[in-house]
Amino acid sequence: MNEIKRQLEVKIGDTAQQQRNVIRKINEQYPTHAKNRPPFFTIAANLALFAATCLFVFSFIDKEGLDTATINAVPIPIAGEKGSVIEANEVLTPITEERKRQYYQRYVEIVEKAMEKKIGFSIGVEPIEEFKESDWIEPAEFEKIIQNDVTAFLATERETLAAVSTDLKPAVTNPTGETTKAAYLYFPDVVKKIEVAAIFDTQYNADKNRQLFSNVDVITTKFLSTHGTWGQTFQKATLLDGGRTYSIYIEGVFYANNVTFEKAFTIEFHCDEFGNIY
Incomplete structure (x- = not known):
């Protein structure tokens, strides 16, 4: 700054040409930035800021979409089928009519076998015409359900009779x-x-x-x-x-x-x- 003051101290007697030379030297040694910045520089800076903002926002949108896809991939229970799960975007393939008849026959056999024990409870198989698509499960799974019902009934029977038989x-x-x-x-x-x-x-x-x-x-x-x-x-x-x-x-x-x-x-x-x- 002292150098600037020194150079600006132009004597009254100096010529106009001498004054212009002094100003030129000052500009060469201390170039200005803000005042001489061309207009397109400001526009380019604003465009760059806008682009960065868009990238920031879109990055969150992509992340949210990824999280949603991950949640939908979690197995969810299928109504009417105990214990079975399916991916949310998986399509169930209906079983054929022939396979349904085979399944139904196995269901009847499983129930009849359970009823042969004559344990005192009544179970049966609905008419095949009343079955919904979601009711059809593997015969092995059906047998497991019936066996669990029988086991639970017998356990309750033992506890109940033990409590009342003392009299x-x-x-x-x-x-x-x-x-x-x-x-x-x-x-x-x-x-x-x-x-x-x-x-x-x-x-x-x-x-x-x-x-x-x-x-x-x-x-x-x-x-x-x-x-x-x-x-x-x-x-x-x-x-x-x-x-x-x-x-x-x-x-x-x-x-x-x-x-x-x-x-x-x-x-x-x-x-x-x-x-x-x-």
């Missing part, structure tokens, strides 16, 4: 020789008390020096409540413990609220050394 009384034999004994049967959401009656014969066994069962006859059953109806369909008695125990297997049908339940159960009668039955 059961010993068998009673009336003067006519008929012995009755009660038991509880479990059906979905209901427990029924049933009475089993039979006529037993006992005889003395000299080798064991005690009375033992020798025969059973006229095995009957009846519910001790009025709701629903029960019909006995089969019975089989098996002698156990060298004649000390009769195990009686019984099958029957319980009908209530327009639903039929097949039930099989076993009850035991015991004979003491004096021929008393309990």
